[in-house]
Amino acid sequence: MKPATETVPLRDDAQDDRSQLIREALYNAIVERRLAPGTKLIETEVGELFDVSRTVVRAALQMLAFEGLVKIERNRGAFIAYPSPDEARQIFESRRVIEPEIAMRATERMAMADIDMFRSHLREEERLLAERGPNARRAAIKASGDFHLMLAAVAGNQILERFMRELIARSSLVIALYGQSGASSCARSEHADILGALIARDGKKAASTILHHIDHIEEDLDYRAAGNAPLRQALRL
Template sequence: MTENKNTLTNAVHDLLRRAIIEQALKPGMRLPEDTVGEQFGVSRTIVRHALVRLENEGLVITRRNRGAFVAEPSKEEAQHVFEVRRCLENEVIRLLCKRIPETGYDRLEAHVRSEETVKGKDGPVSIRLAGEFHILLAELTGNDVLARYVSEVVLRCSLIMSLYARNHSSDCAVDEHLQIIEAIRDGDAARAIEIMDHHLGAVADRAELSQQPDSIQSILSHYGKELSQ
């Protein structure tokens, strides 16, 4: 019975996470336990456990007396997440240049092929697949702790992109993923890290995380309203 409950919790968690990352469930959207349970044919207890896991991953927040909502990271929090992601992924590169399973390159190249099938077609799906490439890199290090942390920050970055990004360039993502694979294959950690830094920098730039000053028009329009009164 417990095993079945855990299996259902995992399934609901995975489906909700995918719906969030693929932008079907938008930041700020409420997630009522009864509604989610009805749609998936599971109890509210199962849904509650799944929502707790998503909250621990930073994808959901719970508000007192109001329930669970898809998280809406602030720009400051988003900047912090990207800073941590850069540190973690650089360590992933260093480890992979020292050790990678024999099947590692086949798995990475197969994933890139799946990314190529949605190039220019489906933004949300390409964002999810791009994130999964980075999670796969971390998993191939064989360090489960590192992989877990990378998975969390990558998923949170995907949520951030759905909230702040102007667009998603799947062409650039796929090309740079291929360049990262080749640099790792050559054992060139410095080159792979350089590509990764540029790659993640471009992602952060699309998210427009830097605070933009208000224009003089927007500032004075507030005061100008007083003239019309």
Template sequence: MTSDSAQTGSGGSDAVASRLALAIHEHRIQPGAKLSEDEVGEIFGVSRTLVRAALQQLAHDRLVTLKRNRGAFVAQPSVREAREVFEARALLEPRTARSAAERATGADITRLQRHIDEEHAALADGDPGRALRLSGQFHIEIAAIADQETLREFITQLVARSSLIIALYWQRRTALCESHAHHALLKALEDGDGSRAEEMMKGHLLDLISSLDLRNPAPPARSLREALARA
């Protein structure tokens, strides 16, 4: 094993954290899965010290839970947490969409359209996990366009936690294919129609929560090595 200083160039703790977060957001690692320091280190070719630092970072972001004498696990939001997260999003994001509609430039619209195109490409490739990650990024981009940094930070955290919630409680997986919510949102932003953007976002978030079954969490799937094979 190489020294930590030698590893930082190709795989420091930030890089390990980013790669683990990507796999979590794309539902390749399921909530509740154990993240063994030794196994993660072996997969990425880094030391346990770097893995431990990465897991601490993910715990700070509430993507990972650290349990004394048991190790690290992908977080499993409770039903109560799931409701609270989406209630918070319903409070913040409609107003943010209104602000974004008032500020969006042509370049912003092009960037959002690119996200939608990439979502569709992921679905066409049979990769709903990647499509969901891109869908979450679409919401974060809207918050960035609104130019409200504090709200963007909150929404980024909420979207990350939403990824775990969807992995656990999503019952209507066809909703991704059925929904044209992002197209409607994009049109409202392009038209500079703040009121319509706000209403579209409200409806979209209500549709998301209605696609969840807050009773029966999905079981963990696949091995850690398989999940991280392309992280």
């Protein structure tokens, strides 16, 4: 007689993989501004969307909370972080401290393969900015943030790269909440100016250009809130 079939629980590493997958989906939705600041993340709803337990969802939310992208409140649940004006200023102040150094380091380490990669990325940014429709706009927003993450990767410091990943995501929250124009946070010519300085091996110019670029992004903020999208729509499920 065959023994009764038992449900085998997920192993710890399988749970970690699922939690990381959910964390990545939520992260991308935040960066692309498909999930607005203040959106409530209901564990059961997220679990149903991904067909996982609340334990797996909770681990993903805790990862995002550690990165400052989600706020977990006792007896209320988890919410996409809703940065205050003061926190918004601190985020951009942090970028002004970190990104010029990243630009200087990237100038020293830039190889021809990196230049080709950046040029290809700028062409993709141009293509996305020229297209119409919400999907193209969201892709352009993500590509804009990816430029800064690519710069951090070329700089070769994994700690700085990790900081930048958090800062770019948190900047996206701030822009979603307070941005005036609704356009991509990065003017299309400014990334090209930064790349030009990198190609010229002019670290000081690269640093000053990126500072101007960050100033330009922050000038577009006026502290007005944006609306929320349904969770299923935001996660494209």
